[in-house]
Amino acid sequence: MIRRKKSSGFTLIEILIAMLVLSIVMFIGSLSFSTFSQRWQQDMGSFTQEVATAKNLVLLQKALNGASNYIVKDDKDDKDEAVYFFKGNDKYLLFVTNNPVFNTDGQALIRLSVTVLADGKQQLRYEETPFGLSPLLRLSSLPKSNYSQILLTDNDIRFNFYGWEDQKQRTAFFEGEPMAPKWMKEYFGEKTGMLPYAVNITWGNNEPIIFPLLNDNRYQMFYAREKSTDA
Template identity: 70%
Template sequence: MGYTVNRLNAHTKGFTLIEILIAMLLLSMVMFIGSLSFSTFSQQWQKDMGTFTEEVANAKNLVLLQKAINGIANYIVKDTDDDPAYFFKGNDKYLVFITNKPVFSVGQQALVRLSVAVNQDGSQQLVYEESPFDRNPLLRIDELPQSRFMQVLLTDEQIRFNYYGWQDQQQRSAYYEGEPTSPKWISEYFGENSGMLPYAINITWGNNEPIIFPVPNDNAYQIMYTSEKSTDA
């Protein structure tokens, strides 16, 4: 009987202090590793979601920009010499045109300005500005209305424009006369010099592949423009 009691006491003996401390240490290590892993995963998730959200916003803005560019109008104004001139002005950091499909002023014509603004950290923003013609139409190339709407389309590095078309009327005339010349990608394009709109606009930023937006052209306007220039001459 005494042997049985002693055996039960041996089986009901608890953990020693050292065993408890070792168990707590192991549990703390597991909790620390789990917490660190969750924190790393959470930060990466937030970063990925932020990047995804930014890319979705950029894609949406580029669709709106494509709409405005597809609606570019063959708009003729008077230049500083009172001669008819195609309204389209662009260089690698600045672009101005008239569109029939503006982003904000739906159902109206509007003047659109696209410009590259530099932030304090060195990054760049592609800024969209719009001036609807609900008050006064644009009649002269040197009397541009003030912008009434503005939106940042994207933020990145090295945002720039290029244009595919004729640099001037002489090159275009030489092509139609059979000379070996052709449209080129150029960093500046002025409708008053070429007598027509460019065939395409290229927008590039960062390390992305360039996005090319075709520009519709109306030959009827080109004929009218050419005939008016010939009459003036």
């Protein structure tokens, strides 16, 4: 009697089940990789943006630290008097710096302005005008910018200024009265007769970043000299 050998292969049902299990495993792996890849791209994009913002803020710090005690003519109302050039409120800032970002030779006029985009976001734009050929002489004739760059894109970008409201307060402080500088939403050199001590910039939910300005000691030196002469 001839005996038939049992087949050692897989049945069609076993093959189909194995293929189904393999397909499920591959689908789960592909989905996990896709999710990880998207998350990685988002994290890298956020990291790259943060690095770019940090670099731009370093450049802004350089320009603000070099803010110059620049004097111009104010010909408004036919006064034609010499005033400090520094103008700013919570959405724009104009000043002269000894440390421009683009043009490293000499001084430059700096404009910082906040503009609102179509999606509601805000952009902080840096504009620079070097003084190589035409120095700034009057408030009424500000030259156009030669260089421009976006420093920051976020929500609710704003400036604040730390300093004296006027020379009377500063004088009272040096005479011993309980006066102190304060943070203000606007600061105009033609009114205060000096630069602020610091400028801060705030955006979104971030803590303010404070940029100190190098103030001249002309007034303090004059006052100290007068006091020593009286003594």
